[in-house]
Amino acid sequence: MNVRASSGLGPRDFAIAAAMCVLWGFNIIAVKLAVEALSPFTAAFLRQVIVLLVCWHGLRIVPGRMGPLVLLGILSGGLFYVAINLSLAVANNVSALAIAGQLGVPFSMILAVIFLRERIHYIRIGGILLAMAGVGLLVFDPAAGRELPGIGLTAIGSFIWAICSLLQRRLVGVPVLTIYAWIGLMGSVVLLPIALLFESAALAGLGDVPLSSLGWVAFSAIGSTVLGQGAMSWLLQRHPVSSVVPLTLGAPIVSVVAASLFFGTPLTPLMILGGVIALTGVAVVTIRSARLSEARERLWKGATR
Template sequence: MSLPHIGLALIVNIIWGFSFVAAKVAMEQYSPLLFTAMRFLLVALLLAWFLRPVKGSMRMILAISLLVGVVHFTLLYLGLSIAGGVSAVAITIQLVAPFSLVMAVVFLGETIRWRRVMGLLLAFGGIMILGFDPIVFNHLNGVLLVAGAAFCMAGGIILMRKLSGVGAMALQAWIGLISFPILLVFSFMFEQGQIEAVMTLNWRPLLALIFTVVITTIVAHGSWYYLVQRYPVSVLTPYGLLAPLFGVGFGVFLFDEPISWKFIIGGVVTLIGVLIINLRTAGKLETKS
Protein backbone atom coordinates (compact mmCIF):
# COMPACT_ATOMS: atom_id res chain seq x y z
CA MET A 1 0.00 0.00 0.00
CA SER A 2 1.13 3.56 -0.68
CA LEU A 3 1.80 5.81 2.31
CA PRO A 4 -1.29 8.02 1.71
CA HIS A 5 -3.51 4.94 1.54
CA ILE A 6 -1.98 3.56 4.74
CA GLY A 7 -2.77 6.90 6.37
CA LEU A 8 -6.33 6.76 5.05
CA ALA A 9 -6.79 3.24 6.43
CA LEU A 10 -5.58 4.44 9.85
CA ILE A 11 -7.93 7.46 9.83
CA VAL A 12 -10.86 5.24 8.90
CA ASN A 13 -10.13 2.96 11.83
CA ILE A 14 -9.81 5.88 14.25
CA ILE A 15 -13.30 6.93 13.16
CA TRP A 16 -14.58 3.39 13.53
CA GLY A 17 -13.05 3.21 16.99
CA PHE A 18 -14.93 6.32 18.06
CA SER A 19 -18.12 5.10 16.37
CA PHE A 20 -18.60 2.51 19.14
CA VAL A 21 -18.72 5.35 21.66
CA ALA A 22 -21.02 7.43 19.44
CA ALA A 23 -23.44 4.54 18.92
CA LYS A 24 -23.55 3.82 22.64
CA VAL A 25 -24.37 7.47 23.37
CA ALA A 26 -27.02 7.64 20.62
CA MET A 27 -28.79 4.53 21.89
CA GLU A 28 -29.29 6.20 25.25
CA GLN A 29 -32.30 7.74 23.50
CA TYR A 30 -32.91 5.85 20.26
CA SER A 31 -33.67 2.12 20.21
CA PRO A 32 -31.28 0.03 18.05
CA LEU A 33 -33.47 -0.50 14.99
CA LEU A 34 -34.80 3.07 15.09
CA PHE A 35 -31.26 4.41 15.38
CA THR A 36 -30.15 2.34 12.38
CA ALA A 37 -33.19 3.39 10.33
CA MET A 38 -32.59 7.09 11.11
CA ARG A 39 -28.95 6.67 10.21
CA PHE A 40 -29.73 5.34 6.74
CA LEU A 41 -32.56 7.82 6.11
CA LEU A 42 -30.16 10.71 6.68
CA VAL A 43 -27.51 9.02 4.53
CA ALA A 44 -29.98 8.61 1.66
CA LEU A 45 -31.07 12.25 1.94
CA LEU A 46 -27.53 13.63 2.08
CA LEU A 47 -26.39 11.51 -0.86
CA ALA A 48 -29.59 11.69 -2.92
CA TRP A 49 -27.65 13.28 -5.80
CA PHE A 50 -25.85 9.97 -6.34
CA LEU A 51 -29.03 7.88 -6.59
CA ARG A 52 -28.96 6.86 -10.22
CA PRO A 53 -29.72 3.33 -11.46
CA VAL A 54 -26.57 1.47 -12.49
CA LYS A 55 -27.25 -0.83 -15.42
CA GLY A 56 -26.22 -4.39 -14.74
CA SER A 57 -25.30 -3.75 -11.09
CA MET A 58 -28.61 -3.23 -9.30
CA ARG A 59 -28.93 -6.84 -8.15
CA MET A 60 -25.47 -6.71 -6.60
CA ILE A 61 -26.28 -3.34 -4.99
CA LEU A 62 -29.49 -4.82 -3.58
CA ALA A 63 -27.61 -7.81 -2.17
CA ILE A 64 -24.98 -5.58 -0.55
CA SER A 65 -27.66 -3.30 0.87
CA LEU A 66 -29.59 -6.16 2.45
CA LEU A 67 -26.51 -7.94 3.77
CA VAL A 68 -24.63 -4.90 5.08
CA GLY A 69 -27.25 -2.21 5.58
CA VAL A 70 -30.05 -4.32 7.02
CA VAL A 71 -28.64 -7.53 8.49
CA HIS A 72 -25.14 -6.43 9.54
CA PHE A 73 -26.15 -3.20 11.26
CA THR A 74 -29.25 -4.72 12.84
CA LEU A 75 -27.18 -7.48 14.43
CA LEU A 76 -24.40 -5.05 15.38
CA TYR A 77 -26.57 -2.52 17.19
CA LEU A 78 -28.78 -5.13 18.81
CA GLY A 79 -25.61 -6.79 20.05
CA LEU A 80 -24.23 -3.46 21.28
CA SER A 81 -27.43 -2.77 23.19
CA ILE A 82 -27.28 -6.04 25.15
CA ALA A 83 -23.57 -6.91 25.21
CA GLY A 84 -22.92 -4.98 28.41
CA GLY A 85 -20.26 -2.63 27.06
CA VAL A 86 -18.36 -1.25 24.09
CA SER A 87 -15.28 -3.44 24.63
CA ALA A 88 -16.95 -6.79 23.93
CA VAL A 89 -18.53 -5.44 20.74
CA ALA A 90 -15.33 -3.78 19.55
CA ILE A 91 -13.45 -7.04 20.00
CA THR A 92 -16.04 -9.41 18.54
CA ILE A 93 -16.65 -7.36 15.40
CA GLN A 94 -13.00 -7.99 14.49
CA LEU A 95 -14.08 -11.45 13.37
CA VAL A 96 -14.65 -9.61 10.08
CA ALA A 97 -10.91 -10.06 9.44
CA PRO A 98 -10.65 -13.87 9.56
CA PHE A 99 -14.07 -14.26 7.93
CA SER A 100 -12.99 -11.94 5.08
CA LEU A 101 -9.66 -13.65 4.57
CA VAL A 102 -11.26 -17.08 4.32
CA MET A 103 -13.94 -15.77 1.94
CA ALA A 104 -11.31 -14.00 -0.19
CA VAL A 105 -9.40 -17.26 -0.62
CA VAL A 106 -12.54 -19.29 -1.35
CA PHE A 107 -14.48 -16.88 -3.57
CA LEU A 108 -11.87 -14.51 -5.02
CA GLY A 109 -8.91 -16.86 -5.36
CA GLU A 110 -6.60 -14.56 -3.39
CA THR A 111 -3.45 -15.93 -1.78
CA ILE A 112 -2.12 -15.04 1.68
CA ARG A 113 1.64 -15.16 2.28
CA TRP A 114 2.93 -16.69 5.50
CA ARG A 115 4.10 -13.27 6.75
CA ARG A 116 0.59 -11.84 6.60
CA VAL A 117 -0.79 -14.94 8.29
CA MET A 118 1.68 -14.47 11.13
CA GLY A 119 0.89 -10.76 11.35
CA LEU A 120 -2.83 -11.43 11.37
CA LEU A 121 -2.47 -13.99 14.15
CA LEU A 122 -0.42 -11.54 16.21
CA ALA A 123 -2.87 -8.71 15.61
CA PHE A 124 -5.90 -10.82 16.44
CA GLY A 125 -4.10 -12.25 19.47
CA GLY A 126 -3.43 -8.71 20.65
CA ILE A 127 -7.10 -7.85 20.34
CA MET A 128 -8.01 -10.91 22.39
CA ILE A 129 -5.56 -9.87 25.12
CA LEU A 130 -7.03 -6.37 25.00
CA GLY A 131 -10.60 -7.23 25.67
CA PHE A 132 -11.58 -10.88 25.88
CA ASP A 133 -11.86 -11.29 29.62
CA PRO A 134 -14.35 -13.66 31.31
CA ILE A 135 -17.01 -10.95 31.72
CA VAL A 136 -17.69 -11.16 27.98
CA PHE A 137 -19.28 -14.56 28.41
CA ASN A 138 -21.86 -13.08 30.80
CA HIS A 139 -23.36 -11.39 27.73
CA LEU A 140 -23.06 -14.28 25.28
CA ASN A 141 -26.25 -13.43 23.34
CA GLY A 142 -24.93 -9.98 22.46
CA VAL A 143 -21.54 -11.39 21.52
CA LEU A 144 -23.14 -13.96 19.20
CA LEU A 145 -25.22 -11.24 17.51
CA VAL A 146 -22.10 -9.19 16.86
CA ALA A 147 -20.29 -12.28 15.53
CA GLY A 148 -23.15 -12.70 13.07
CA ALA A 149 -22.77 -9.04 12.12
CA ALA A 150 -19.08 -9.63 11.44
CA PHE A 151 -19.86 -12.56 9.16
CA CYS A 152 -22.35 -10.45 7.18
CA MET A 153 -19.90 -7.58 6.81
CA ALA A 154 -17.24 -9.98 5.55
CA GLY A 155 -19.67 -11.23 2.93
CA GLY A 156 -20.48 -7.64 2.02
CA ILE A 157 -16.79 -6.88 1.51
CA ILE A 158 -16.48 -9.81 -0.88
CA LEU A 159 -19.51 -8.60 -2.85
CA MET A 160 -18.02 -5.10 -3.02
CA ARG A 161 -14.88 -6.58 -4.57
CA LYS A 162 -17.06 -8.05 -7.32
CA LEU A 163 -18.93 -4.76 -7.88
CA SER A 164 -17.61 -2.47 -10.60
CA GLY A 165 -18.71 0.84 -12.04
CA VAL A 166 -20.32 2.07 -8.81
CA GLY A 167 -18.75 4.91 -6.83
CA ALA A 168 -18.42 4.89 -3.06
CA MET A 169 -21.00 7.63 -2.50
CA ALA A 170 -23.46 6.05 -4.91
CA LEU A 171 -23.21 2.74 -3.07
CA GLN A 172 -23.71 4.44 0.30
CA ALA A 173 -26.75 6.27 -1.07
CA TRP A 174 -28.34 3.07 -2.37
CA ILE A 175 -27.63 1.22 0.88
CA GLY A 176 -29.35 4.03 2.77
CA LEU A 177 -32.37 4.16 0.46
CA ILE A 178 -32.90 0.39 0.42
CA SER A 179 -32.19 -0.21 4.11
CA PHE A 180 -34.19 2.62 5.69
CA PRO A 181 -37.77 1.45 4.98
CA ILE A 182 -37.00 -2.15 5.92
CA LEU A 183 -35.39 -1.13 9.21
CA LEU A 184 -38.22 1.29 10.01
CA VAL A 185 -40.78 -1.49 9.56
CA PHE A 186 -38.71 -3.77 11.80
CA SER A 187 -38.49 -1.00 14.40
CA PHE A 188 -42.27 -0.56 14.59
CA MET A 189 -42.71 -4.33 14.69
CA PHE A 190 -40.29 -5.02 17.54
CA GLU A 191 -39.69 -1.72 19.38
CA GLN A 192 -41.70 0.97 21.12
CA GLY A 193 -41.48 4.71 21.82
CA GLN A 194 -40.13 5.75 18.42
CA ILE A 195 -42.16 8.97 18.09
CA GLU A 196 -41.33 10.14 21.60
CA ALA A 197 -37.63 9.44 21.04
CA VAL A 198 -37.55 11.42 17.79
CA MET A 199 -39.54 14.37 19.16
CA THR A 200 -37.45 14.70 22.34
CA LEU A 201 -34.49 17.03 21.76
CA ASN A 202 -31.36 15.74 23.47
CA TRP A 203 -28.11 17.09 22.09
CA ARG A 204 -25.77 14.26 23.08
CA PRO A 205 -27.64 11.46 21.27
CA LEU A 206 -28.44 13.79 18.36
CA LEU A 207 -24.82 14.79 17.84
CA ALA A 208 -23.82 11.13 18.15
CA LEU A 209 -26.33 10.27 15.42
CA ILE A 210 -24.98 13.04 13.17
CA PHE A 211 -21.41 11.81 13.71
CA THR A 212 -22.49 8.28 12.84
CA VAL A 213 -24.17 9.46 9.63
CA VAL A 214 -21.67 11.99 8.29
CA ILE A 215 -18.31 10.81 9.60
CA THR A 216 -18.75 7.07 10.12
CA THR A 217 -21.16 6.14 7.32
CA ILE A 218 -20.25 8.61 4.58
CA VAL A 219 -16.59 9.46 5.22
CA ALA A 220 -15.24 6.26 6.81
CA HIS A 221 -17.25 3.64 4.94
CA GLY A 222 -16.90 5.57 1.69
CA SER A 223 -13.13 5.76 2.14
CA TRP A 224 -12.92 2.06 2.98
CA TYR A 225 -14.89 1.18 -0.14
CA TYR A 226 -12.40 3.31 -2.11
CA LEU A 227 -9.57 1.19 -0.68
CA VAL A 228 -11.43 -2.10 -1.20
CA GLN A 229 -11.62 -1.36 -4.92
CA ARG A 230 -7.83 -0.90 -5.09
CA TYR A 231 -6.28 -3.51 -2.79
CA PRO A 232 -6.84 -7.21 -2.06
CA VAL A 233 -9.04 -8.00 0.91
CA SER A 234 -6.15 -9.85 2.55
CA VAL A 235 -4.14 -6.59 2.68
CA LEU A 236 -6.92 -4.36 4.02
CA THR A 237 -8.72 -6.45 6.61
CA PRO A 238 -5.87 -6.56 9.17
CA TYR A 239 -6.02 -2.77 9.49
CA GLY A 240 -9.56 -3.18 10.79
CA LEU A 241 -8.04 -4.79 13.87
CA LEU A 242 -6.91 -1.31 14.96
CA ALA A 243 -10.49 -0.04 15.41
CA PRO A 244 -11.09 -1.64 18.83
CA LEU A 245 -7.70 -0.39 20.02
CA PHE A 246 -8.76 3.15 19.19
CA GLY A 247 -12.19 2.45 20.66
CA VAL A 248 -10.73 1.47 24.02
CA GLY A 249 -8.42 4.48 23.84
CA PHE A 250 -11.38 6.82 23.39
CA GLY A 251 -13.09 5.09 26.28
CA VAL A 252 -10.08 5.82 28.50
CA PHE A 253 -9.88 9.44 27.36
CA LEU A 254 -13.60 10.30 27.43
CA PHE A 255 -14.88 8.11 30.25
CA ASP A 256 -11.76 7.94 32.45
CA GLU A 257 -11.58 4.17 32.11
CA PRO A 258 -8.39 2.81 33.70
CA ILE A 259 -5.58 1.55 31.45
CA SER A 260 -4.89 -2.07 32.32
CA TRP A 261 -1.97 -4.31 31.46
CA LYS A 262 -4.27 -5.96 28.91
CA PHE A 263 -4.64 -2.64 27.11
CA ILE A 264 -0.88 -2.01 27.00
CA ILE A 265 0.18 -5.54 26.01
CA GLY A 266 -2.72 -6.04 23.60
CA GLY A 267 -2.12 -2.69 21.93
CA VAL A 268 1.59 -3.36 21.42
CA VAL A 269 1.00 -6.87 20.05
CA THR A 270 -1.70 -5.57 17.69
CA LEU A 271 0.52 -2.81 16.31
CA ILE A 272 3.41 -5.26 15.81
CA GLY A 273 1.07 -7.57 13.90
CA VAL A 274 -0.13 -4.77 11.62
CA LEU A 275 3.49 -3.67 11.05
CA ILE A 276 4.49 -7.20 10.01
CA ILE A 277 1.52 -7.39 7.65
CA ASN A 278 2.57 -4.18 5.93
CA LEU A 279 6.22 -5.15 5.42
CA ARG A 280 7.16 -5.84 1.84
CA THR A 281 6.98 -9.42 0.72
CA ALA A 282 8.28 -10.91 -2.50
CA GLY A 283 6.70 -9.10 -5.40
CA LYS A 284 4.72 -5.90 -5.44
CA LEU A 285 1.02 -5.53 -4.84
CA GLU A 286 -0.94 -4.69 -7.93
CA THR A 287 -3.54 -1.99 -7.45
CA LYS A 288 -6.36 -0.99 -9.68
CA SER A 289 -5.77 2.17 -11.62
Protein backbone atom coordinates in the same frame (compact mmCIF):
# COMPACT_ATOMS: atom_id res chain seq x y z
CA MET B 1 13.74 12.03 5.52
CA ASN B 2 11.36 13.21 2.84
CA VAL B 3 8.01 11.64 3.79
CA ARG B 4 6.50 12.06 0.36
CA ALA B 5 9.49 10.49 -1.35
CA SER B 6 9.54 7.45 0.91
CA SER B 7 5.82 6.60 0.99
CA GLY B 8 4.12 8.80 -1.60
CA LEU B 9 2.09 10.37 1.22
CA GLY B 10 2.40 14.01 2.19
CA PRO B 11 1.35 15.99 5.29
CA ARG B 12 -2.15 16.59 3.86
CA ASP B 13 -2.64 12.86 3.26
CA PHE B 14 -1.59 12.01 6.81
CA ALA B 15 -3.89 14.70 8.18
CA ILE B 16 -6.84 13.28 6.22
CA ALA B 17 -5.97 9.74 7.33
CA ALA B 18 -5.75 10.89 10.96
CA ALA B 19 -9.16 12.57 10.70
CA MET B 20 -10.57 9.39 9.14
CA CYS B 21 -9.26 7.24 12.00
CA VAL B 22 -10.68 9.66 14.59
CA LEU B 23 -14.10 9.64 12.89
CA TRP B 24 -14.15 5.85 12.67
CA GLY B 25 -12.65 5.42 16.13
CA PHE B 26 -15.13 7.68 17.93
CA ASN B 27 -18.05 6.20 16.01
CA ILE B 28 -18.40 3.37 18.53
CA ILE B 29 -19.04 5.96 21.26
CA ALA B 30 -21.62 7.75 19.10
CA VAL B 31 -23.44 4.52 18.30
CA LYS B 32 -23.48 3.42 21.97
CA LEU B 33 -24.97 6.75 23.08
CA ALA B 34 -27.48 6.74 20.22
CA VAL B 35 -28.57 3.20 21.09
CA GLU B 36 -29.09 4.17 24.72
CA ALA B 37 -31.10 7.27 23.80
CA LEU B 38 -33.20 5.89 20.94
CA SER B 39 -33.19 2.07 21.18
CA PRO B 40 -31.03 -0.11 18.87
CA PHE B 41 -33.23 -0.52 15.78
CA THR B 42 -34.64 3.02 15.85
CA ALA B 43 -31.12 4.48 16.04
CA ALA B 44 -29.99 2.26 13.16
CA PHE B 45 -33.03 3.20 11.04
CA LEU B 46 -32.51 6.92 11.63
CA ARG B 47 -28.83 6.60 10.73
CA GLN B 48 -29.65 5.01 7.37
CA VAL B 49 -32.27 7.66 6.63
CA ILE B 50 -29.62 10.34 7.15
CA VAL B 51 -27.15 8.47 4.92
CA LEU B 52 -29.83 8.22 2.22
CA LEU B 53 -30.65 11.92 2.43
CA VAL B 54 -26.98 12.96 2.27
CA CYS B 55 -26.25 10.62 -0.67
CA TRP B 56 -29.63 10.94 -2.41
CA HIS B 57 -28.32 12.59 -5.57
CA GLY B 58 -26.03 9.58 -6.10
CA LEU B 59 -28.95 7.12 -6.19
CA ARG B 60 -29.24 5.63 -9.67
CA ILE B 61 -29.72 2.33 -11.47
CA VAL B 62 -26.38 0.71 -12.34
CA PRO B 63 -26.94 -1.77 -15.21
CA GLY B 64 -25.54 -5.21 -14.48
CA ARG B 65 -24.70 -4.36 -10.87
CA MET B 66 -28.10 -4.10 -9.18
CA GLY B 67 -28.06 -7.61 -7.69
CA PRO B 68 -24.91 -7.16 -5.60
CA LEU B 69 -25.78 -3.49 -4.96
CA VAL B 70 -29.18 -4.30 -3.46
CA LEU B 71 -27.81 -7.26 -1.50
CA LEU B 72 -24.99 -5.08 -0.15
CA GLY B 73 -27.58 -2.52 0.94
CA ILE B 74 -29.65 -5.15 2.77
CA LEU B 75 -26.64 -6.61 4.54
CA SER B 76 -24.44 -3.57 5.14
CA GLY B 77 -27.23 -1.06 5.71
CA GLY B 78 -29.66 -3.34 7.52
CA LEU B 79 -28.60 -6.64 9.06
CA PHE B 80 -25.12 -5.44 10.01
CA TYR B 81 -26.61 -2.71 12.19
CA VAL B 82 -29.13 -5.08 13.72
CA ALA B 83 -26.23 -7.12 15.10
CA ILE B 84 -23.90 -4.23 15.97
CA ASN B 85 -26.49 -1.98 17.63
CA LEU B 86 -27.85 -4.92 19.63
CA SER B 87 -24.31 -5.77 20.75
CA LEU B 88 -23.84 -2.23 22.05
CA ALA B 89 -27.24 -2.32 23.74
CA VAL B 90 -26.43 -5.43 25.78
CA ALA B 91 -22.78 -4.64 26.58
CA ASN B 92 -21.15 -2.24 29.02
CA ASN B 93 -17.47 -2.70 28.15
CA VAL B 94 -17.41 -1.12 24.71
CA SER B 95 -13.64 -1.54 24.41
CA ALA B 96 -14.07 -5.33 24.40
CA LEU B 97 -16.50 -5.00 21.48
CA ALA B 98 -14.04 -2.80 19.60
CA ILE B 99 -11.42 -5.55 19.89
CA ALA B 100 -13.92 -8.25 18.85
CA GLY B 101 -14.82 -6.13 15.82
CA GLN B 102 -11.40 -6.90 14.34
CA LEU B 103 -12.70 -10.35 13.37
CA GLY B 104 -14.09 -8.84 10.16
CA VAL B 105 -10.69 -8.94 8.42
CA PRO B 106 -9.89 -12.64 9.05
CA PHE B 107 -13.51 -13.57 8.27
CA SER B 108 -13.32 -11.79 4.91
CA MET B 109 -10.06 -13.56 4.09
CA ILE B 110 -11.55 -16.97 4.94
CA LEU B 111 -14.63 -16.26 2.78
CA ALA B 112 -12.39 -15.17 -0.10
CA VAL B 113 -10.58 -18.51 0.08
CA ILE B 114 -13.85 -20.48 0.15
CA PHE B 115 -15.89 -18.61 -2.45
CA LEU B 116 -13.31 -16.81 -4.61
CA ARG B 117 -10.73 -19.59 -4.49
CA GLU B 118 -8.14 -17.05 -3.39
CA ARG B 119 -4.82 -18.61 -2.43
CA ILE B 120 -3.20 -17.69 0.84
CA HIS B 121 0.11 -18.82 2.27
CA TYR B 122 1.56 -19.10 5.74
CA ILE B 123 2.01 -15.33 6.30
CA ARG B 124 -1.69 -14.47 5.97
CA ILE B 125 -2.74 -17.74 7.63
CA GLY B 126 -0.60 -16.69 10.58
CA GLY B 127 -2.28 -13.28 10.58
CA ILE B 128 -5.75 -14.87 10.64
CA LEU B 129 -4.78 -17.11 13.55
CA LEU B 130 -3.28 -14.19 15.46
CA ALA B 131 -6.40 -12.07 15.03
CA MET B 132 -8.65 -14.86 16.22
CA ALA B 133 -6.37 -15.72 19.12
CA GLY B 134 -6.33 -12.08 20.25
CA VAL B 135 -10.12 -11.92 20.34
CA GLY B 136 -10.23 -15.36 21.96
CA LEU B 137 -8.18 -14.06 24.90
CA LEU B 138 -11.11 -11.81 25.85
CA VAL B 139 -13.02 -14.88 27.02
CA PHE B 140 -10.46 -15.40 29.80
CA ASP B 141 -10.63 -11.82 31.05
CA PRO B 142 -13.25 -11.29 33.78
CA ALA B 143 -13.88 -7.69 32.66
CA ALA B 144 -14.53 -8.77 29.08
CA GLY B 145 -15.89 -12.24 29.79
CA ARG B 146 -19.08 -10.72 31.16
CA GLU B 147 -19.72 -9.25 27.71
CA LEU B 148 -19.99 -12.56 25.87
CA PRO B 149 -23.47 -11.82 24.40
CA GLY B 150 -22.20 -8.51 23.06
CA ILE B 151 -18.98 -10.09 21.78
CA GLY B 152 -21.01 -12.83 20.08
CA LEU B 153 -23.27 -10.27 18.36
CA THR B 154 -20.18 -8.27 17.32
CA ALA B 155 -18.72 -11.45 15.80
CA ILE B 156 -21.97 -11.93 13.83
CA GLY B 157 -21.75 -8.32 12.67
CA SER B 158 -18.12 -8.85 11.67
CA PHE B 159 -19.13 -11.89 9.62
CA ILE B 160 -21.79 -9.84 7.83
CA TRP B 161 -19.17 -7.14 7.20
CA ALA B 162 -16.89 -9.81 5.70
CA ILE B 163 -19.64 -10.88 3.29
CA CYS B 164 -20.12 -7.23 2.35
CA SER B 165 -16.40 -6.87 1.62
CA LEU B 166 -16.73 -9.65 -0.98
CA LEU B 167 -19.79 -7.99 -2.51
CA GLN B 168 -17.92 -4.70 -2.81
CA ARG B 169 -15.33 -6.41 -5.00
CA ARG B 170 -18.12 -6.86 -7.56
CA LEU B 171 -18.88 -3.14 -7.44
CA VAL B 172 -15.50 -1.80 -8.56
CA GLY B 173 -16.12 1.26 -10.70
CA VAL B 174 -19.46 2.13 -9.09
CA PRO B 175 -19.26 5.61 -7.47
CA VAL B 176 -18.99 5.54 -3.67
CA LEU B 177 -21.90 7.97 -3.41
CA THR B 178 -24.11 5.60 -5.39
CA ILE B 179 -23.11 2.64 -3.24
CA TYR B 180 -23.95 4.47 -0.03
CA ALA B 181 -27.17 5.86 -1.42
CA TRP B 182 -28.33 2.27 -2.00
CA ILE B 183 -27.02 1.22 1.42
CA GLY B 184 -29.04 4.03 2.98
CA LEU B 185 -32.16 3.15 0.98
CA MET B 186 -32.08 -0.61 1.51
CA GLY B 187 -30.99 -0.21 5.12
CA SER B 188 -33.99 2.03 5.77
CA VAL B 189 -36.31 -0.46 4.07
CA VAL B 190 -34.98 -3.34 6.19
CA LEU B 191 -34.80 -1.50 9.51
CA LEU B 192 -38.15 0.33 9.47
CA PRO B 193 -40.37 -2.75 9.85
CA ILE B 194 -38.00 -4.17 12.50
CA ALA B 195 -38.17 -0.91 14.46
CA LEU B 196 -41.96 -0.76 14.06
CA LEU B 197 -42.30 -4.32 15.32
CA PHE B 198 -39.98 -4.13 18.33
CA GLU B 199 -39.66 -0.40 19.10
CA SER B 200 -42.88 1.29 18.03
CA ALA B 201 -42.86 3.49 21.15
CA ALA B 202 -39.31 4.68 20.41
CA LEU B 203 -40.24 5.53 16.84
CA ALA B 204 -43.37 7.39 17.96
CA GLY B 205 -41.31 9.38 20.46
CA LEU B 206 -38.65 10.59 18.03
CA GLY B 207 -40.05 14.11 18.22
CA ASP B 208 -39.23 14.26 21.93
CA VAL B 209 -35.63 13.06 21.60
CA PRO B 210 -33.08 15.75 22.56
CA LEU B 211 -31.06 17.24 19.72
CA SER B 212 -27.87 16.11 21.45
CA SER B 213 -28.96 12.47 21.08
CA LEU B 214 -29.90 12.98 17.44
CA GLY B 215 -26.48 14.56 17.01
CA TRP B 216 -24.81 11.26 17.87
CA VAL B 217 -26.82 9.56 15.13
CA ALA B 218 -25.88 12.32 12.68
CA PHE B 219 -22.23 11.92 13.65
CA SER B 220 -22.39 8.21 12.83
CA ALA B 221 -24.17 8.76 9.53
CA ILE B 222 -22.27 11.78 8.25
CA GLY B 223 -18.98 11.64 10.14
CA SER B 224 -18.24 7.93 10.07
CA THR B 225 -20.07 6.74 6.95
CA VAL B 226 -20.00 9.68 4.52
CA LEU B 227 -16.88 11.62 5.55
CA GLY B 228 -14.90 8.60 6.79
CA GLN B 229 -15.54 6.52 3.69
CA GLY B 230 -15.12 9.60 1.52
CA ALA B 231 -11.67 10.20 3.02
CA MET B 232 -10.73 6.57 2.38
CA SER B 233 -11.85 6.84 -1.26
CA TRP B 234 -9.95 10.12 -1.67
CA LEU B 235 -6.73 8.50 -0.42
CA LEU B 236 -7.16 5.36 -2.53
CA GLN B 237 -7.65 7.45 -5.65
CA ARG B 238 -4.27 9.10 -5.12
CA HIS B 239 -2.04 6.48 -3.53
CA PRO B 240 -1.34 2.74 -3.70
CA VAL B 241 -3.50 0.49 -1.57
CA SER B 242 -0.45 -0.77 0.33
CA SER B 243 0.33 2.81 1.41
CA VAL B 244 -3.22 3.63 2.50
CA VAL B 245 -4.30 0.42 4.26
CA PRO B 246 -1.79 0.66 7.16
CA LEU B 247 -3.16 4.12 7.97
CA THR B 248 -6.59 2.63 8.78
CA LEU B 249 -5.14 0.52 11.60
CA GLY B 250 -5.23 3.55 13.87
CA ALA B 251 -9.06 3.46 13.98
CA PRO B 252 -9.46 0.39 16.25
CA ILE B 253 -6.78 1.77 18.58
CA VAL B 254 -8.73 5.03 18.86
CA SER B 255 -11.94 3.03 19.45
CA VAL B 256 -10.51 0.92 22.26
CA VAL B 257 -8.79 3.77 24.11
CA ALA B 258 -11.55 6.35 23.59
CA ALA B 259 -14.30 3.95 24.68
CA SER B 260 -12.40 3.02 27.83
CA LEU B 261 -11.79 6.67 28.76
CA PHE B 262 -15.26 7.93 27.79
CA PHE B 263 -17.28 5.23 29.54
CA GLY B 264 -14.81 4.59 32.36
CA THR B 265 -14.69 0.86 31.65
CA PRO B 266 -11.60 -1.19 32.58
CA LEU B 267 -8.89 -1.83 30.04
CA THR B 268 -7.09 -4.72 31.71
CA PRO B 269 -3.63 -6.07 30.82
CA LEU B 270 -5.23 -9.17 29.27
CA MET B 271 -7.54 -7.02 27.14
CA ILE B 272 -4.58 -4.91 26.01
CA LEU B 273 -2.61 -8.06 25.16
CA GLY B 274 -5.57 -9.51 23.25
CA GLY B 275 -6.03 -6.23 21.40
CA VAL B 276 -2.35 -6.02 20.43
CA ILE B 277 -2.34 -9.62 19.20
CA ALA B 278 -5.60 -9.17 17.26
CA LEU B 279 -4.46 -5.90 15.68
CA THR B 280 -1.11 -7.46 14.74
CA GLY B 281 -2.95 -10.27 12.95
CA VAL B 282 -5.23 -7.80 11.19
CA ALA B 283 -2.22 -5.73 10.13
CA VAL B 284 -0.48 -8.79 8.68
CA VAL B 285 -3.56 -9.81 6.68
CA THR B 286 -4.52 -6.36 5.40
CA ILE B 287 -1.05 -5.13 4.48
CA ARG B 288 -0.04 -8.42 2.87
CA SER B 289 -3.33 -8.57 0.92
CA ALA B 290 -2.91 -4.99 -0.27
CA ARG B 291 0.63 -5.66 -1.53
CA LEU B 292 -0.41 -8.84 -3.32
CA SER B 293 -3.35 -7.02 -4.90
CA GLU B 294 -1.03 -4.32 -6.22
CA ALA B 295 1.41 -6.91 -7.54
CA ARG B 296 -1.39 -8.69 -9.44
CA GLU B 297 -2.58 -5.37 -10.84
CA ARG B 298 0.91 -4.53 -12.11
CA LEU B 299 1.21 -7.95 -13.75
CA TRP B 300 -2.20 -7.54 -15.39
CA LYS B 301 -1.32 -4.09 -16.73
CA GLY B 302 1.99 -5.40 -18.04
CA ALA B 303 0.28 -8.32 -19.79
CA THR B 304 -2.27 -6.04 -21.51
CA ARG B 305 0.23 -3.59 -22.92
